[in-house]
Amino acid sequence: MNISAVTMGQLEDFLETIASKYTRKNYVNGIKKFEEWYGNSITKLVKSPDATKTIEKFYVALKQKHPQNTCRNVTNLAMISIKVAVDLESHSNNILF
Numbered sequence: 001m002n003i004s005a006v007t008m009g010q011l012e013d014f015l016e017t018i019a020s021k022y023t024r025k026n027y028v029n030g031i032k033k034f035e036e037w038y039g040n041s042i043t044k045l046v047k048s049p050d051a052t053k054t055i056e057k058f059y060v061a062l063k064q065k066h067p068q069n070t071c072r073n074v075t076n077l078a079m080i081s082i083k084v085a086v087d088l089e090s091h092s093n094n095i096l097f
Contacts, residue, residue, distance in 0.1 A: 011042065014084050030077035034058060042081050051082055 011031075018024045031042050037058055038045065045051050055078045062071040 011081055011084060014080075026073060027077045027080070030074045033062075033074050034078050037061060042078065045078060046081055051078075055079060055082075 015024050015027055018027070034045075035042055038054065045054060048054060055075055058078065059071050059075045062074055066074070
């Protein structure tokens, strides 16, 4: 599997592993806010070579309307999505036969 093969289903699988329903709810809201701002699915962010810059721009846009903690919490899911994609990539390369 390569990073561009990460799907929303895999991100949803990750979200289901989070024990706190409040954390899950915040992450889902973060996805929605990001996708509204980005104009695309969060899975497109993972495929983007400029993902880090895009997250920074999103954070700056949020800071114009929200306090710092809100901005950090909302951007967490975008950062976690990239981490999940990288983790999936590294696990697929470490399969033992």
